[in-house]
Amino acid sequence: xxxxxxxxxxxxxxxxxxxxxxxxxxxxxxxxxxxxxxxxxxxxxxxxxxxxxxxxxxxxxxxxxxxxxxxxxxxxxxxxxxxxxxxxxxxxxxxxxxxxxxxxxxxxxxxxxxxxxxxxxxxxxxxxxxxxxxxxxxxxxxxxxxxxxxxxxxxxxxxxxxxxxxxxxxxxxxxxxxxxxxxxxxxxxxxxxxxxxxxxxxxxxxxxxxxxxxxxxxxxxxxxxxxxxxxxxxxxxxxxxxxxxxxxxxxxxxxxxxxxxxxxxxxxxxxxxxxxxxxxxxxxxxxxxxxxxxxxxxxxxxxxxxxxxxxxxxxxxxxxxxxxxxxxxxxxxxxxxxxxxxxxxxxxxxxxxxxxxxxxxxxxxxxxxxxxxxxxxxxxxxxxxxxxxx
Ligand code: F3S
Numbered sequence: 176x177x178x179x180x181x182x183x184x185x186x187x188x189x190x191x192x193x194x195x196x197x198x199x200x201x202x203x204x205x206x207x208x209x210x211x212x213x214x215x216x217x218x219x220x221x222x223x224x225x226x227x228x229x230x231x232x233x234x235x236x237x238x239x240x241x242x243x244x245x246x247x248x249x250x251x252x253x254x255x256x257x258x259x260x261x262x263x264x265x266x267x268x269x270x271x272x273x274x275x276x277x278x279x280x281x282x283x284x285x286x287x288x289x290x291x292x293x294x295x296x297x298x299x300x301x302x303x304x305x306x307x308x309x310x311x312x313x314x315x316x317x318x319x320x321x322x323x324x325x326x327x328x329x330x331x332x333x334x335x336x337x338x339x340x341x342x343x344x345x346x347x348x349x350x351x352x353x354x355x356x357x358x359x360x361x362x363x364x365x366x367x368x369x370x371x372x373x374x375x376x377x378x379x380x381x382x383x384x385x386x387x388x389x390x391x392x393x394x395x396x397x398x399x400x401x402x403x404x405x406x407x408x409x410x411x412x413x414x415x416x417x418x419x420x421x422x423x424x425x426x427x428x429x430x431x432x433x434x435x436x437x438x439x440x441x442x443x444x445x446x447x448x449x450x451x452x453x454x455x456x457x458x459x460x461x462x463x464x465x466x467x468x469x470x471x472x473x474x475x476x477x478x479x480x481x482x483x484x485x486x487x488x489x490x491x492x493x494x495x496x497x498x499x500x501x502x503x504x505x506x507x508x509x510x511x512x513x514x515x516x517x518x519x520x521x522x523x524x525x526x527x528x529x530x531x532x533x534x535x536x537x538x539x540x541x542x543x544x545x546x547x548x549x550x551x552x553x554x555x556x557x558x559x560x561x562x563x564x565x
Pocket of ligand 1 (some may be wrong): 463
């Protein structure tokens with residue numbers, strides 16, 4: 176892989192150990208994928224934040240990188256294992272909270288913005304069409320690739336951090352136009368409803384794995400697109416999709432000869448049944464990916480004026496700090512029914528041992544709750560889940 180004189184100097188350690196390690200990682204990845212060179216990136220988004228998922232090894236890695244390196248582009252952070260203010264209400268232990276704080280502080284020293292959310296594109300980190308970025312978090316990177324038309328590979332936490340420090344990423348994969356063309360047509364017939372888009376994403380991800388789908392027959396808004404992107408990435412490894420009349424540049428593709436897959440009511444119901452493994456949840460958790468301002472507003476208007484039954488399960492509304500600040504009145508309504516939590520989510524928080532059955536409207540969360548959180552799962556729409564607490 177071609178390196179400029181300045182990149183050679185970084186690799187030789189002339190600009191410090193942190194930058195050297197970051198460059199070593201980028202060069203190693205570039206060699207594996209036969210990248211021609213490094214290209215500049217506009218922004219980065221990092222996963223690998225919760226102490227639950229990265230443990231002491233991850234804390235040591237980020238602390239070491241933060242000793243003498245700084246990010247050189249706008250860099251945002253994925254959810255942590257707790258609401259950084261309200262962690263005691265989540266029954267997080269002092270020991271976990273201390274480690275989690277240390278991780279966030281290390282990212283802060285690196286110059287990373289510590290508004291921990293998986294929807295940074297709704298909170299100020301908004302790459303433009305054609306811009307190269309290095310994003311981790313499968314749901315977010317699929318959204319920026321597909322809906323915003325930016326270009327990122329499916330980065331892991333360390334790769335995205337290395338790219339953020341150097342401000343560059345190897346030129347390969349989804350940074351190249353020829354690797355962004357659709358390979359399968361999805362003929363979808365679903366309700367215009369968040370849970371249906373999520374289940375559609377799940378069914379498609381399971382069916383096509385890593386392919387690039389081209390959707391026909393759907394017109395999701397931002398919230399449908401973000402939940403569909405999340406579910407597709409979790410059930411398969413879809414990092415980019417196109418949708419007729421919806422995503423940028425969809426008209427440019429030649430679809431002749433592509434395989435066609437039909438997904439309708441039957442597949443949606445089957446996906447919902449396969450994800451449901453329990454009943455009588457002791458936690459209802461909404462906001463995977465983090466709730467948008469529109470979703471918070473819709474949930475608040477549904478609940479406003481209603482009463483919660485006394486034996487209802489605990490309810491979490493997971494969102495970003497930005498959105499929570501934007502809609503104080505709606506948040507006040509939701510707080511009468513549950514907790515509006517920031518910085519975290521039902522998957523990366525240590526809910527195992529505290530809860531045993533979680534209900535959610537997100538197919539992505541349903542996919543991860545059994546393995547990562549030892550939960551039984553109830554999959555249903557937010558409206559039906561909330562009706563059950565009234
Ligand atoms: Fe976000 Fe957590 Fe879901 S990071 S996409 S809310 S699993």
